Amino acid sequence: MSSNLSPIDTAKFVAAKRAVDFVEDGMRVGLGTGSTAAWMVRCLGERVREEGLRIAGVPTSTRTAELARQVGIRVISLDEARWLDLTIDGADEFDMDLNLIKGGGGAHLQEKIVATASDQMIVITDPSKQVEHLGSFPLPVEVIPFGWQTSKALIEETLASLEVLGQTSALRMNGEAPFVTDEGNHIIDLYLQRIGNPRQLSMVLNQIPGVVENGLFIDICDKVVIGHQDGRVEVIDINEGTHDEGLVEFAETENLFSDI
Incomplete structure (x- = not known):
């Protein structure tokens, strides 16, 4: 080596x-x-x-x-x-x-x-x-910049009814400014600890207005x-x-x- x-x-x-x-x-x-x-x-x-x-x-x-x-x-x-x-x-x-x-x-x-x-x-x-169960790593959700705070609130509201331990979320930052993807979007990181049903979570997240895609690969x-x-x-x-x-x-x- x-x-x-x-x-x-x-x-x-x-x-x-x-x-x-x-x-x-x-x-x-x-x-x-x-x-x-x-x-x-x-x-x-x-x-x-x-x-x-x-x-x-x-x-x-x-x-x-x-x-x-x-x-x-x-x-x-x-x-x-x-x-x-x-x-x-x-x-x-x-x-x-x-x-x-x-x-x-x-x-x-x-x-x-x-x-x-x-x-x-x-x-x-x-x-x-x-890992035995997904969720220890923060789950990224890409959202369009317009109304991102509304999208974030809708995501948090949705998490309350799903099989996850944590429901905390945060806008990803790059220094003092929001992180921007190659497509010009923002990312909201979800701190879930444990995801009980990844397939369901992925489908539900992508139905929220403003959400472009999530980081679950099922x-x-x-x-x-x-x-x-x-x-x-x-x-x-x-x-x-x-x-x-x-x-x-x-x-x-x-x-x-x-x-x-």
Whole structure:
């Protein structure tokens, strides 16, 4: 293992390294957003440069698009691709049914659109993201700026009748100003502690006027690749019902990701 990588970065790296093995020549690949997905984009770029892998990447945010171009991945829009072979992304939480909470980076709207336009979604993560019940991580809800306080009040009123432990919400901030997504929207984070019925919650939230999308990914993820700090990697395939484990090794001096 490279001494330049922290234990958590090593876990993210080996998960990303294993996940890009599923990418084949000629594929159209959805590229996720966030710190873990950034490792994956770098690993894909390495394959493009060293193996001549020919792929087209559909990024889920402007920052992912910039990184993909930087490492040599051909970037196209989802409208150009129309349909994708595979999307690889991170997650903030996942349960054993491979339902997810995403959106810690504020890109869950594009991430969900891209993931659902793919034949398969692979999530790369570390063991800390696995939970028995979703809800420990704040659930992001993207809302349009117009009337966001009304939308927030309606969300809180709705939560009172649903299977959640907490009902606190807060507008996500970026310093002293509201956080703004790539689509120009705001995000309301819900502090729920435990979500009893994620499917119901997702459907109900998206019916509230002003809500664009929420960070619950239900029945979208096909595989989870879990990296460990010792180089071990687990691959859980929900469709095949398999749980495999292997080891990813890389050179002692390998440090391709020092700028992430």
